[in-house]
Amino acid sequence: MRRLLWPLAILAALILLNVAFSPGFLSIQMREGHLYGSLIDILRFGAPLILVSLGMTLVIATGGIDLSVGSVVAISGALACLQLSQDASVLTSVVLALGLSVLLGAWNGFLVAGIGIQPIIATLILMVAGRGLAQLITDGQIITVNSPAYKLIGGGYLLTIPFGILLVLVVLGVTAFLTRRLALGMLIESVGGNAEASRLAGIRARGIIVMVYAFAALCAGVAGLMISSNVSSADGNNAGLWIELDAILAVVIGGTSLAGGRFSLGGTVVGALIIQTLTTTIYSVGVPPETTLLFKALVVAAVCLIQSPSFREKVFRRRGTPAGPRPAAEEKVRVTA
Structure with a gap:
């Protein structure tokens, strides 16, 4: 909970x-039986x-x-809308779109875990090719x-x-259960x-890495369905554009380290x-x-700085506060000199 203090305050x-x-x-307000x-x-x-960020959290972990x-978002929405325009059922369209999303995510995981390509390069390939x-x-x-x-x-x-x-x-509930109530998160x-x-x-x-990349793509696929159904259309060029950067920012703001290891699903949502x-x-x-x-970038930078303990210590430390005893090694060097 302490990790969420600053994000919640912001x-x-x-x-x-x-x-x-x-x-x-x-x-x-309640209008026509709906909350507004x-x-x-x-x-x-x-x-x-939020969906894309949840998947990104496990990948970064x-x-x-x-x-x-972002490209998977566009692909998922495009394939679902194409199937619907050809008189396919909503269920068929959704299953095909999500199935392709999972395959694309598993491909990313295979490149990273199986072949050993750096994640930023392996996913950059699909980022460029996927939009096409x-x-x-x-x-x-x-x-x-x-x-x-589908509009639903x-x-x-x-x-x-x-x-x-x-x-x-x-x-979120399923992800939290699998990662916090079972050993998967550990x-x-x-x-x-x-x-x-x-x-x-x-x-x-290797299996865990492939799984988290597939899960991230699945979340992106669901997000693509949500975006395209909300506007009842699919735009392969602009759908999900730069959402991957917002997702990374959301994960970092939520307290998950880019170096891997511990992660926070609640922090990511915040x-x-x-x-x-x-x-x-x-x-x-x-x-x-x-x-x-530019305004958005400045605010996000300020948020990240405020969350940094070292930055807060340097900026908000009271003047005149004693720096504390010198380390023994440093004191020895000073006396020797």
Whole structure:
């Protein structure tokens, strides 16, 4: 819980800033049996990023990185919409899209664990080629669909709550159960801490690495379905563009180390909500569109610095505070000199 202190404080500060500019920001209303409000919108529009970030968390926990999730988002949405436009059922379209996503993720894992390619290079291949594959599926066009059942995934409601939020809660619950209630989380952390030592201890590190990359692609595939169903169309060029960078930022803000090892699913969710709330804040404050990315980058940099214990110690340390006793080795050198 201590690890989440600063991310939660930053999220609260962003919410208060929005309240200052829009007094009704915290209000939630019931319209036509559905919940509406700014907080609901943050959760609904942030759902795809939360899903992608959850998958990215486990990849980073193994000491890897996945730059291809944005392309997988585009491929998943493109294939599902293509199938729907050819009169395939929603179930068939969803299964094919998610199946291809898992295969692409397993391919990334094979390149990393089986062949030994650096994760950033292995996933960069699919990041570039995957975007072209998405455009090949859509023939360079935006495919529009008209399916109420498919619309439910990203733009529908269930029990008054946006279906995307419920879907995220299910994925988060299953992921937390598998990684925190079972030994899987410990195995992932051990592989990220020291893959060679894990292998010598009898842990099948290669299999775990392939699994987490496949899971990350599966989460990206579901996010692609949510994004395309929300707008009832598939855009192979722009769908999921740069979402991999937001996902990495969400994971880092949430306290997961890029070096691998320990990870925090709760921190990742908070980090993703911070990024989505920041996007909402940008529109509320009225930041000019041409400076949006610069403003966002500055805020994220400030967030990361505030979370750094060494940075806080250097900046917020009181003047005049004694530096403490010198180390013995340093005192010996000084006396000798």
